[in-house]
Structure formats: C-alpha cells, structure tokens
Amino acid sequence: MQSALPSRWMARSGLLLATTLAAGCASAPPSSPPVAPAQAVESVAPPPDYVPVVRYGRYTLVELAPTAAQQDLLQVVDVAVPHTLHASVGDAVRHVLQRSGYRLCDAHDADALLTLPLPAAHYRLGPVVLHDALLTLAGPAWNLQVDHGTRRVCFTRAPGAQVAVLEGPLADLAEQVELLQRQPAAVTQARYDTEHQSVTQRLADIELALGERLVAGDLRPLQDRLAHLEARQAQRPVSQAAPRPPAAETPRPKPAGPSFQLLGVELRADERFLSIRPYGASALSQVRLLRVGEEEDGWRLETIEDGSATFHRAGERLRIAVPAHQGGSR
Structure with missing residues (x-):
C-alpha cells in the first residue's frame, strides 16, 4: 500500500509535464512587428514670408534680409525745393534722384515734360517712396520706365496721352482747311494785269500833279531858316568835360563762415x-x-x-x- 502512492504521484506528475510540453510546442511564437520600408526624406521649403535671423548678443535677433530702403526705388525720400529757385520738372527729378544710385536717362523723348515749370504743389514732397515721388512729378500722362541694369529712369508717354497729343494737331489742320475753303476765288491773270495798269496810271498822275505844285520859291524860306540855325550853332563854344577817373574797386570782404x-x-x-x-x-x-x-x-x-x-x-x-x-x- 505504501509503495503504490509514490508511483501514482509520479505518474500524475509525468502526465502534467507531458501536457505542458505539448501545449508549448503547439503555440506559435509571438510575431515581431512589421518593419516599414525605408522612405526618402524630403526637404521642406520654408514659407514665402520666412526671413532668416541671427542672434546678436543675448536678446537681439537681426533679420538677414535687405531693408525696403535698400531695394531699388522703394527708398523713402523727403524733398524740399527752395521757392527762390524757379525749377523745372527735370530739375526736380534730378534733385529727387540724388543719392539714390539712379539717374535720369539721356533720351529726349520726355523733353516736353522735363522743360515744364515745376508746379508749386511739388516744391515739397514727402515723406514718400521714391517710385511714387517720380510718378507724382511726371503726372498721369507719363509712364515710368526703370532700367535696373544701368540704373536709369526714363519717362514715356502713356497711350491715352499720345492720342490726345495727336488730336491737337489734327484739330489745327481741320481749322486751316476750313479757312482755306472760306477764302474767295483766286484772281485771274487778265484781271490782275488790268488792275495793276490802272493803279500804276493813277500813281503817275499823282506824281505829276505834285511836281507841278512844288516850285523852288516855296523852299526858299526853309533854306534861309536852316542856314540861320546852323550859324547860331557854330557860334556856341563847345565845352569838353574832363573825363572822370575810374572809381577804385573796393575788394569785397570774404565771409567769415562757409561760402x-x-x-x-x-x-x-x-x-x-x-x-x-x-x-x-x-x-x-x-x-x-x-x-x-x-x-x-x-x-x-x-x-x-x-x-x-x-x-x-x-x-x-x-x-x-x-x-x-x-x-x-x-
């Protein structure tokens, strides 16, 4: 009886061990997570309004971008032309372009504009952007053309203004044609010869009549009076004034300050x-x-x-x- 208990316990233990091993062999090993294929890293472009900055000191950030004043004709100007200088539009344009790096082109297309007197309202401009100041001086009848390669500024007529300029001469030509049409008909050669001969004959008759009336006796009193006046003039002594010595030029004192x-x-x-x-x-x-x-x-x-x-x-x-x-x- 005592030998049967250990053998039964060993049989149960062996059965339990066999069941555990069978269950371990039947279960599948845990699967590892799938590895995603490698993807190419794409560079992301910065937004359009992105401006790089750099740190200066501990609390200062400086933008790495040009200022508006350094970009072509976006610089701000404040101009005052003295009213004592009677300037033209061209003079004002050249004065506004001083220190800007740009200059007025040498073309003569805008001479009609540049030779005009400067309006009183344009003697004081600003603060305003240089581009707008040039357009203000030129007016709506002119377009502004900028050559950034040579840094020259030119003015050309606007299309509507060109038509208006041509309308003026056309109106003058139409008026001249109308005046020519209203003139009387031309005189014929035969009528001209007849009138010319008549006028010539009348002039000859007038000269003949004047010659018969004018006799030498009528001129005698005038000749005597003229001789008397000449004699009196000859009797007067002529006094010659002594020439004045030239005035000594006094040197102008130099100004103490700048010139x-x-x-x-x-x-x-x-x-x-x-x-x-x-x-x-x-x-x-x-x-x-x-x-x-x-x-x-x-x-x-x-x-x-x-x-x-x-x-x-x-x-x-x-x-x-x-x-x-x-x-x-x-």
Whole structure:
C-alpha cells in the first residue's frame, strides 16, 4: 500500500509535464512587428514670408534680409525745393534722384515734360517712396520706365496721352482747311494785269500833279531858316568835360563762415542729408546733399541736429542754424 502512492504521484506528475510540453510546442511564437520600408526624406521649403535671423548678443535677433530702403526705388525720400529757385520738372527729378544710385536717362523723348515749370504743389514732397515721388512729378500722362541694369529712369508717354497729343494737331489742320475753303476765288491773270495798269496810271498822275505844285520859291524860306540855325550853332563854344577817373574797386570782404547757404534737411533712404547751395546760385542743379562726415569748401559737416548743423575747419568749429521750413526733420 505504501509503495503504490509514490508511483501514482509520479505518474500524475509525468502526465502534467507531458501536457505542458505539448501545449508549448503547439503555440506559435509571438510575431515581431512589421518593419516599414525605408522612405526618402524630403526637404521642406520654408514659407514665402520666412526671413532668416541671427542672434546678436543675448536678446537681439537681426533679420538677414535687405531693408525696403535698400531695394531699388522703394527708398523713402523727403524733398524740399527752395521757392527762390524757379525749377523745372527735370530739375526736380534730378534733385529727387540724388543719392539714390539712379539717374535720369539721356533720351529726349520726355523733353516736353522735363522743360515744364515745376508746379508749386511739388516744391515739397514727402515723406514718400521714391517710385511714387517720380510718378507724382511726371503726372498721369507719363509712364515710368526703370532700367535696373544701368540704373536709369526714363519717362514715356502713356497711350491715352499720345492720342490726345495727336488730336491737337489734327484739330489745327481741320481749322486751316476750313479757312482755306472760306477764302474767295483766286484772281485771274487778265484781271490782275488790268488792275495793276490802272493803279500804276493813277500813281503817275499823282506824281505829276505834285511836281507841278512844288516850285523852288516855296523852299526858299526853309533854306534861309536852316542856314540861320546852323550859324547860331557854330557860334556856341563847345565845352569838353574832363573825363572822370575810374572809381577804385573796393575788394569785397570774404565771409567769415562757409561760402554756401543752408537750405534744410532732406531724407534719402532713412538717412538725413543737409541741403546746401553756393551763395548766388540760381539753379536747382547747384544744390548738393551733404552727409555727415563730408566736406564742402573745406568745411566738414560733423552733426545734423534739430534746427542746427555743426561744421569744422582747421580747428574752428561753427554751428549754423538750419531753416525749419525747408526739408524734413527726423
């Protein structure tokens, strides 16, 4: 009886072990997750308004892009033309283009525009973009053409304006044709010869009649009177005035300050310039824009302040007032 219990327990243990091994062999091993095929990494383009920046210092970010003032004709200008200078439209265009890097083209297509007097409303422009300032000076009858390769600015007539220009001469021609049609018929050669002979005969009769009336006796009193006047004139002594000595030219004193006049402050591409002209200058082309650090007649511009400018020459420093009504103040 005691030997039968261990044998039965060993039989049950062996059966349980066999069942466990069979179940382990029948179950499939866990499957590993599928590996996705390798995909090519595509570069994503930045958005159109993306502007790269770089860090300067600890809290400063600087955009790596040109400013609007550095892009062609997008720079801001503030222009003041002195009213004492009777400028033309061409003078104003050249003055506005100063310091912009662009210049007016040499073509003569726009001479009709550039030789016109500058309107009073255009003596003060700005602050405004340079492109718009040029269009304002030209007016709606002209188109602005910019050659960025040679940095030249040209004006051409707008299509509608060209038609209007041609309509004027056509109207004049039509009026001339109408006047010619209203004129009387031409005189024939035979009638012209007859009238000419009649007028010639009448002139000959008048000359003959005048010759018969004019006798030598009528001229005698006039001749006697003329001789009497000549005799009296000969009896008067002629006094010769001694020539005056030439007046000595007094040398003009040299001005103590600069030889140029300050007109005001103008703006070009967010930078302030001092507008100056030589004393006695009467043309807008003689006006110069002076930047801080530049010289004129030996005077170096040191500062541009509100209402004044400081110059330096040979150890001498001079502060000159700037007219407030000329140019912009920024």
